[in-house]
Amino acid sequence: MxxxxxxxxxxxxxxxxxxxxxxxxxxxxxxxxxxxxxxxxxxxxxxxxxxxxxxxxxxxxxxxxxxxxxxxxxxxxxxEPETGDANEQTYLAIAEDRLAGDLPERVTENELMRRYGVTRAQLNAILRRMAQEGWIERRPGHGWMFQPVLTSAETYRQGYRYRLLIESAGILEPTFQLDRAALLRCRAEQEVLANGGVRTASPAVLFDANSRLHETIAACSGNAFIVDGLRRLDRLRRLMEYRKAVDRDQAERRCREHLTLIDLLLTDQREAAADFLKLHLHNAVREKTSD
CATH class of the missing domain: 1.10.10.10 (Winged helix-like DNA-binding domain superfamily/Winged helix DNA-binding domain)
Incomplete structure (x- = not known):
């Protein structure tokens, strides 16, 4: 779980x-x-x-x-704020400021504490999370450095085109082996979201649940390059996803599409699953880049 x-x-x-x-x-x-x-x-x-x-x-x-x-x-x-607590709000504020170019590439903890009005303990928890997600790292000796992320609409679209190339192909790899237990855990998570959870979940929770499913399927491919490529892309696009306004109806529909995709895989309908995944990604990029 x-x-x-x-x-x-x-x-x-x-x-x-x-x-x-x-x-x-x-x-x-x-x-x-x-x-x-x-x-x-x-x-x-x-x-x-x-x-x-x-x-x-x-x-x-x-x-x-x-x-x-x-x-x-x-x-x-x-x-209540959708994000649920002050740390989540600060985390998202840092993400927004970084994408907007309002934060330099290198920052210190004191600068961040003053800018966002948080304690050192609060900031340390946020920085640990950001480092685990791969979009900031501690500099040797002093301060922190932001890592590259997708910042433009065009690179965001390119990321989806890349996913269209690799994700459905991964399902058809000869080395594909279904991780049923992992996929069932993802299914339980998507069910909760589809049955109302998507209405209150933060952008970070939605991104984590959905990227976890896609990365789980990619890992089943048995192709290390496919799963590594998708994980790298997810780290790059994370902040762009946070920045976009969450359309709850669209998000719920995507969760229900995820359930369909999972069920196709669980019943060993791999070709149908690959085709459905292409359609799912086409729909997602159209909805997310229409504004």
């Missing part, structure tokens, strides 16, 4: 509690929530643990969890 799946499911359960509404003290059976969101009980259990840490739910005397006595009302929940 991925961290992103638990994050999205926790947000969905929170919205479900405040919008239904469910009275404080009401028990939340794992089985019922699993059926509600069409996932297994394991991610429900993890999501409830996260909500307990946020005081949205509390331990029930008979086991499991119940709605906490003071859950944020629906109006307040709806007014």
């Amino acid at each position: 991925t961290r992103a799946l638990a994050d999205v499911l926790a947000a969905n359960i929170h919205q479900y509690i405040v919008h239904t509404p469910i009275a404080p003290g009401t028990r939340l059976p794992e089985r019922a929530l699993a059926e509600q969101f069409q996932v297994s009980r394991s991610p429900v259990r993890e999501a409830l643990k996260r909500l307990a840490a946020q005081a949205v739910v509390a331990a029930h005397p008979d086991g499991g969890y119940a709605v906490a006595e003071a859950v944020m009302p629906a109006a307040a929940a709806a007014s």
